[in-house]
Amino acid sequence: MGEHTVASFDEELGHVDRLIRDMGDLAGAMVGASIRALLASDNALAQRVISDDAIMDARQRELDDRAITLIAKRQPMAQDLRAVLGAIRMAGDLERIGDLAKNIAKRVSAVGQSATPRDLSHSIDAMAQLVLVQVHGVVDKYVAREPQALQSLRADDEKIDVKYTAVFRELLTYMMEDPRNITACTHLLFCAKNLERIGDHVTNIAENAYFVMTGSQLPSNRPKFDETTQAVSPE
């Protein structure tokens, strides 16, 4: 295969990259807005996140179509093919992040205004800020082609898991203190779990991005770990 064909393939992969950049920006905006809506009981903002999800779905379809056309037209060899499939997978994870942000937004009205004590809001916000740094970071490192940075980024997912465990325990404590908190806290529990799952999707994206860039797997896969599955009491 000549230089020219390879360059064209890279050019077309560049179009796919721009769509990933767009989807990443939208995913970050949706996650940020869903948490602001949750902590400020802002139903209008929540509604916008819910409707943004349709834009995200359209972007993913666009990327899929472009990727399929690219494969059909360029007939890439196995390595390039894996790069395109990697991009399709990254788009899939970004779309799932949008879904999870939408799910947080849909819980805003059920959580309501009364039930979130300041300490708890602070913990959830701190967790969300970590998640946001990861979502923006993974797309930046991919677009800038910085495979090594993805390794430390993936390692940072552990910080989200630690925060999630703390929020989980805090929520159980509030529920035990006063049964009237249970409904709202249950929804907040799912919101926190969604943030933790967004972190897992960032990890998937980092692994696919690394593979697209380097053709090899990110070394020493960190096992995903939600230690609250073992939590017997909130202490």
Add this chain to the structure above:
Amino acid sequence: MGEHTVASFDEELGHVDRLIRDMGDLAGAMVGASIRALLASDNALAQRVISDDAIMDARQRELDDRAITLIAKRQPMAQDLRAVLGAIRMAGDLERIGDLAKNIAKRVSAVGQSATPRDLSHSIDAMAQLVLVQVHGVVDKYVAREPQALQSLRADDEKIDVKYTAVFRELLTYMMEDPRNITACTHLLFCAKNLERIGDHVTNIAENAYFVMTGSQLPSNRPKFDETTQAVSPE
């Protein structure tokens, strides 16, 4: 492209189908075992589900490799390419079902023996049975090439959502009755949510399977709907 090439492509897609069949059987077995482990507090069975997940991951890698080789070797046109990508996506959803079963299994020890009243066990089991019918059904209809059956199968996901809402409310009630139930009920809440998410993955698989078989989208996409996101009180 001659008849012969087309037949070979179909033959190789047949190999991919057998892997999907295997993954579907394993997914069903894992979901069934995780719920039996949960309801009987069977830690050994839970451990088996957790280790089965590695087999599932290996099957998915095998399918991915085979699908990529198939594309690289056969250079299929857009329609066939979409069929292969559809199979890759189906495998992705089956792998996620395995992950969710593993997550249920990991909660078995935290839920413990004491905290599950008979009514609640019954509700969770009824929900799990619906989910199992769906998991087995979607793979059967795909392998048997019965696209029309997928339409009613997708519609049945609504029954799972209805059960989930009932279990969700029941769990909130138990938590409010006695704070000592909160920790166990929280884990059961995540288990029920995992079952509901398995139902969503079955819906994704049905949509991809329909597309692989017919080349067109399943008509009138039912929007995924978790109505507990709106639940303000358990009533």
